Amino acid sequence: MAGGRPITVLNVAEKPSVAKSVATILSRNQGLRVREGRSRYNKIFEFNYAIRGQSCNMLVTSVTGHLMELEFEERYRKWHSCDPVELFNAPVRKLVPEDKMDIKRTLEQEAIRCQWLVLWLDCDREGENIAFEVVEVCTMVNRHLNIKRAHFSALIERDIHEAVQNLVQPNKYYADAVDARQEIDLRIGASFTRFQTMLLKDAFNIDSVGDDRNVVLSYGPCQFPTLGFVVERYWEIQSHEPEEFWTINCSHNSGDGISTFSWTRGNLFDYTCAVVLYEMCVEESTATVVNVKRQETLKYPPHPLNTIELEKRASRYFRMSSEHTMKVAEDLYQAGFISYPRTETDCFSQRTDLHGIVQEQQEHQIWGAYAQRLLDPGSGLWRNPSGGGHDDKAHPPIHPTKFSAGERGWSQDHHPAVGAVTTVEIDIAGELFSTSGRMILARNYLDVYRFESWGGSTIPTYASGQQFVPTTLTLDSGVTRPPPLLSEADLLSCMDKEGIGTDATMHDHIKKLLDRFYATKDANTRFTPTNLGEALVMGYDDMGYKLWKPHLRALMEHEMKAVSEGIKRKDEVLATCLQQMKSCFLDARFNKQKLFEAMEVFFERSNGSGGDENHAVGEVVQRCRLCQDSDMVLKRNRDGNYMVGCLGFPQCRNVVWLPGSIAEAAVTSNRCNSCTPGPVYLIQFKFRQLEIPPNYNPNHLGCIGGCDDILRQLTEICGTGSRISARGRGTSSSSVQRGNTAQSVCVFCQQLDHSSNDCPSQVVGSRSARRRQTGESSFSCSNCGTPCVLRTANTTNNRGRKFYKCQSQECNFFAWEDSVDSVNGGNSAARSNIRSSGSAASNTNPGRNTGRGRGRGQGQGQGQIAATFVSAIGEPISDRRCFVCGDPSHFANVCPNRGA
C-alpha cells in the first residue's frame, strides 16, 4: 500500500497520445486531472499512484518525437558559406529548435519541482536517444532528479502497470548509436546535396521538374540507395532482349474433364530441335501414363506481422501505399486495437499470452467460431505461430490487443491449410509431359485469413500404364520477358533486406524519390526512374563509386549496432566512417566530369558551353546508303555510346553502332580508299584499354564502310553497348532475372530452379550455385593463374554468351566460355546444339543469330534488328516491339523516343 511521504514524479512520453493513455491506465481513470502546458498539444495529466509502495504525485506529459536537432554551427549553415567538404569536420551541436521551445519550457517548469523523472519513450534506439534529450533538459534545471526508464510495448493495462513497477535505467549505448547516426547522416547528406545541387542545377535545363529555381538534387544515405533499387531494375528491363522459345503442349479430354500437360523440357530456344521433337511426338502420338503421384501438402500461415510485412501485405491486398498503411496502423494503435505498429519483431516471445489474445476474438462474427475451436483443448488445433527469426527486443509482432466487432483487423489464427496434389506424368514418343491438380482438404487458417488464396483445380483420374490419344498436341512459341518494374511492395522488400531506413521511415524515403523528381509511380504502384534520377545514379556509377548501392548504409548500420551493444565507442565509429566518406566525397568531386556526362545524356546544357550541337554538323562520315537522301553522322546516344546515324531520322533509321569500349571518337578528313560508294571518312577511335583484349591497340583509325576487320572484331568482342554492357556491368548479379512467360524447366537436369541457360551441370568444372551468383568461376586465367569471373555478354552480337574475365587488375585475360568448353572437351556440343540459335532461327531473326555459341565471324551490320518476327507456325509475333514506344523496328534499349 501507499506509504511514506509522497514524491512528485515527472513522466514523459514520446507523444501526447501515449501520455494520455499511460495516465488513463495508471489512474484507472479515477482522480485524473488535466491541465495545459506551454505547448498547445502536450497536456499535463496529474493523479496519485503508488510505485512499489511509494506514494507518488504523478505528472504525465510528453514531447513530440525528438526534442533536439543536430545542426551545423551558424557559420556553416548558408549554402555558400563554406566549401561543402568542410561539412565533414565543421562543428555541430544539438539544440532544441524554435518550434520545440514550448515543450522544453514545460519540461523545465515541471522538472524543477520533481524528485523522479520516468521516461516513457518508445523502447527502441531512437526512443532511448530522445530519453537522453529529455534528461538533458530536465537535469539542467534540477540536477537531483532520480532518473528511471519504463519499458513497455503496448498501451494496455498489463504492460503499463508492469512497466511502472519495474523501472530500469536508460541505455546510453543505444542513445550513442543514434547520436553517431545523426551526425553521419547530417554531414554526408548536407555535403553531397550541396555539392551536386550547386554543380548541376544551373548547368542543365532540368525540364522534368516544374519550377527549377527551388530544385534540390538531394543526396541521402537512405534515399539514394532507394533510388538505386528503382534504377537498377529499370536497367535490367532496358537491357533485356526478348528471346523466342518453343514448347510442346498436350491436352486430353477424358470425358471427366480436360487435362493440360506441359512438356517437362520446358522451353527450347532452338526451333529446329523443337520441331524435330514435336514431329516425333506427332508420329508416335499415343500417350502412356508413366507415373501418378498423390501427395499431401501444407500451406503455412504467414509469420507474425512486423511493420514491413504489414506494409507489403497492405500494398498487395489493398493497394494501400506504405505511407497510408502506417497512418491507419497508427490510428488503430492509438485507439488501442493493435500493438505498436513499428516493430521488426516477427516472432512472439514465450511471455506473450496468445491464448488471451485469441480469447478476445471468440465473439467475432467471422472468425469467432474458429477462435473457439482453436481454444478447445479437445480440437488439438492449437499451435504456437512459427517465428520469422527477427526480434528487435523492443516490441512484439503487430497483433490485435482488444476485440472489435466493427474493425476488420488482423487475424491471429495459425494452422496450416491442408491440400492434396496429384501429379500425372505421361510419355509420348520418349518425351515426358506432366500435369497436376490440387484439392484443398482443410482450409483452416485460410478460412479466417481471406487475403491469401491457394489455387485449387482438379484433374480427371489416371492410372499408371493407361494409354490415350491426346486431344491436342501443339508446338507453341513464346517470348521471354523482362522482369516487371519494381512495385512498392518489391521496393519495401529490397529496403528491408538491405537495411535501408527504419520501419517508420521507409515509406518516407519512397515518397522522397517522388518529391525530388527522381522517380514516378504508376497506377499499379510500380516505380520508374526519371531522367534526373537515372542520370544521377549513372554519374556516380561511372565514377566507380557505389554510392547508390545499399552497402554503405549497411556498413553504417553495422557500426551503429556495435555502438548500441557497447562493442565500439561512438567516437571511433564516427571518426572512421566520416574519414571514409570524406575521401569518397573528394574523389566524387574530382570525377565530377562523370556527373556532367551522365546529365548530358538526358538534359541540355543551360548555357552555350559544352552543348552537343557539334555532333550534328561537321561529323559527317558518309552519305546514307539506305535513304540516299541524308548524311550519316557520328553521334553519341543517350547512354553515351557512339554510333553513326542517319540525319534523316526518324524517317530513316539507318544506324551503325560502334563498339561500347570507345572512350573518344572523332571523324577525320581522311577518306577510305577501298569502300564504295565514297567518300567514307575515317574515324579516329580511342578505346578504353581495360575493355578491349590486350592485343588490340587502343588508338585506331577505323572505317565503318565494311573494310575494317579490327573494328568489326572489337564490335563483336565488346558489343555495341546496351546500357549495361557498355558500362561494364556484368549481368551475373543474382538479382538479374529471366522472366519467361512460362515456367522453365532445365532441359539438362530437369530442375525447376534454373533455366537450361543457367544449368550448373553444363558449365566447366563444378561451380556451386553461390559461385554462379557472384560470377566467380572455377576457371583460372591462363596468363596469371588468378581465378576468373564468369560474365554474360549483353551485347547485340553476343547477348547471353558467357565469357571468362581475369579478376586481376593488371591482367586483361578474356575468353569465351564456349571456346574454353570445347577445348576442355566438355559437353559443349550437346549444349550448343540446344542453346545456339540454329539456322531456322536465323532465318527469322537475322539480328540475333551472330552470338550465342558459334556466331563469330558472322557479324554483319550491327543494330539491324528484324522488324518482324515469325512464330513456329509462321505467323508474325506481335509482342516483339519496343516497350517504350511500341515500335516493332527496335527494342527499348535502343529506343530513340526513350524519356521523350
Added chain:
DNA sequence: GCAAGGTC
C-alpha cells in the same frame, strides 16, 4: 535550399 529519425 541539405540527412534521417522522431512526431502533429
